[in-house]
Amino acid sequence: MEFIYQHPVLVAAIIKIAVLLFIVMTALAYLTWLERKAIAHIQSRWGPYNVGAHGLLQPLADGIKFLFKEDITPPVADKFVYTLAPFLALALGLTAIALIPFGPVRGPGSVPLLGQPAWAVTDINIGLLMLFAITSLGVYGVALAGWSSNSKYPLLGGLRSSAQMISYEVSLTMSVVGVVLVAGTLSFNELIEKQSGAFWHWNVFSVRYGGVPQIVGFLCYLTAAIAETNRVPFDLPEAETELVAGFHTEYSSFKFAMFFMAEYANMITVSCLATILFLGGWLSPFPESWHWQWFLPGAGLLALAAYCAWNTVAEMRGIARLQLGVVTLLAGGGGLLCLIPVVAEHIQGPFWFTTKILAILFFYIWMRATLPRFRYDQLMSFGWKLLLPLSLANLVITALALVLWPLVKHG
Amino acid sequence: MIPLILFILCAALAIAGAIVLIWAHEPIHSALALILVMVALAILYLLLGAPFISAVQIIVYAGAIMVLFVFVIMLLNFGLEERTNFSKLAIPGALLAVVLMAEIAHWLAHSSIGRAMANGPAAPATEASTVELSKMLFRQYLFPFEATSILILIAILGALVLARKES
Numbered sequence: 001m002e003f004i005y006q007h008p009v010l011v012a013a014i015i016k017i018a019v020l021l022f023i024v025m026t027a028l029a030y031l032t033w034l035e036r037k038a039i040a041h042i043q044s045r046w047g048p049y050n051v052g053a054h055g056l057l058q059p060l061a062d063g064i065k066f067l068f069k070e071d072i073t074p075p076v077a078d079k080f081v082y083t084l085a086p087f088l089a090l091a092l093g094l095t096a097i098a099l100i101p102f103g104p105v106r107g108p109g110s111v112p113l114l115g116q117p118a119w120a121v122t123d124i125n126i127g128l129l130m131l132f133a134i135t136s137l138g139v140y141g142v143a144l145a146g147w148s149s150n151s152k153y154p155l156l157g158g159l160r161s162s163a164q165m166i167s168y169e170v171s172l173t174m175s176v177v178g179v180v181l182v183a184g185t186l187s188f189n190e191l192i193e194k195q196s197g198a199f200w201h202w203n204v205f206s207v208r209y210g211g212v213p214q215i216v217g218f219l220c221y222l223t224a225a226i227a228e229t230n231r232v233p234f235d236l237p238e239a240e241t242e243l244v245a246g247f248h249t250e251y252s253s254f255k256f257a258m259f260f261m262a263e264y265a266n267m268i269t270v271s272c273l274a275t276i277l278f279l280g281g282w283l284s285p286f287p288e289s290w291h292w293q294w295f296l297p298g299a300g301l302l303a304l305a306a307y308c309a310w311n312t313v314a315e316m317r318g319i320a321r322l323q324l325g326v327v328t329l330l331a332g333g334g335g336l337l338c339l340i341p342v343v344a345e346h347i348q349g350p351f352w353f354t355t356k357i358l359a360i361l362f363f364y365i366w367m368r369a370t371l372p373r374f375r376y377d378q379l380m381s382f383g384w385k386l387l388l389p390l391s392l393a394n395l396v397i398t399a400l401a402l403v404l405w406p407l408v409k410h411g
Numbered sequence: 412m413i414p415l416i417l418f419i420l421c422a423a424l425a426i427a428g429a430i431v432l433i434w435a436h437e438p439i440h441s442a443l444a445l446i447l448v449m450v451a452l453a454i455l456y457l458l459l460g461a462p463f464i465s466a467v468q469i470i471v472y473a474g475a476i477m478v479l480f481v482f483v484i485m486l487l488n489f490g491l492e493e494r495t496n497f498s499k500l501a502i503p504g505a506l507l508a509v510v511l512m513a514e515i516a517h518w519l520a521h522s523s524i525g526r527a528m529a530n531g532p533a534a535p536a537t538e539a540s541t542v543e544l545s546k547m548l549f550r551q552y553l554f555p556f557e558a559t560s561i562l563i564l565i566a567i568l569g570a571l572v573l574a575r576k577e578s
Contacts (some may be wrong), residue, residue: 010413078437078439080440081443084443124461125541126463126466126541129463129467129470130462130466131467132466132470132474133465133470133473134469134476135476136470137446137450137469137474139474139478140446140478140481143481143482143485145483145484147439147485148439155485155488159482159485159486162478162482162485163482163483165478166475166478169474186541389557393485
């Protein structure tokens, strides 16, 4: 107890990290479920359906399967680097999320934990730079995996991914600088607070600080972020028609699962960053005076519970009926809890943040279900000849607007 | 207490990384050791109250330059490094290193800056460091800053000219 009172920052941080890790790991697992379901429905299939009602226990089954598969290390592989690569990929992917604020750290709606804000693990004034520092190391996981397997397809996959991630990281960073210029800060919380108001004050649309709307920057960011996370249509490092499975060809069992989780963790990170920089982070899209929006999270969960209840009675049989019944009770209970005014007020931030992240994640999944893969030379010329000049132009125009607007206004 | 533990840990990691960097036979292992040194140095900068420098250290050195190193090593697929016998030049080199270390130790022990450093760094100005740094770069040192950028541009052009094939 003494220790807790002497080091409240440290203890609060450890609690927050433990809770966040649990939530993020669960979210990763169910993101795979969401992706498989969404793609299946877009392509007129059912997707996972047999393990649990609507395949809801499929992530759990996958996890158990990964744990009990034989872990094969190729005899010619560089043992140390081969083992290091998946750990590096997953550790960096998860560390980046620790910098994200999921709700307000001060003012109304913030929740204290041992005197520390509960909705963010850290609140540092160069959060954006730190996030880029961590994600810029992410390429090592893929490159080292490709090299250490000592096999031709992984090596080609590793080389491709290094070249691709170096190329698109430039555009990714450049597309974000416009927002930093407009807001004049690198702290996530200040970036979000400067977008307060309603959705037309978000950086995508806003002209409040004399800049131009960052819509071009937003589109460049979204595109570069898909390439940065190695996903369709930019998943050249693991193009199965050419490279078997690319950099993770030789990986099996849980080491493969770690690459899989790292990819989804990176997806969550880039979605969080897009939300914070362009879509107002944890801010509500509606004006603050509309108090009915407080009850949206509860209403949403109750609607989900109603749908589940109907589905349980109408379509489920046997054990699936029981499973979906539990989901119904959880959603209904959560919904009722969220309707209590005090709770409703304090979960506004995380609710809107999660909603926006889910929207961007769905956009990524939608892209994956819709678009074919680029050819390698197309990928490179798209990145260097279109995306980079576009994001540079956005940066120059934003900077010009910021300098010229005061001159025009004051004569 | 916690900063001290972190300092000792990171200093030890940096030194160990530097030794492995020279010791390793495999070029990729050397590159990995160098990345470890860079990251350990970045954490040391953080402990000194310079978060901006720390982040830039990781982004530029560990995240960009070393990625290129690793990329080139993978692309050329070097074999194991060849070892030669003991170089005679190492003896004067070692002597020079000892003299340099002695000088630094003497200076640290006797100059006013060294004695101030022994008491630990002054309270770091973390709050304003990014703003202060940019003010210095874009006001006080604007000309050298811009001149350096042109220098780097010339270096890139030079590399392009050298690498271009005669057609």
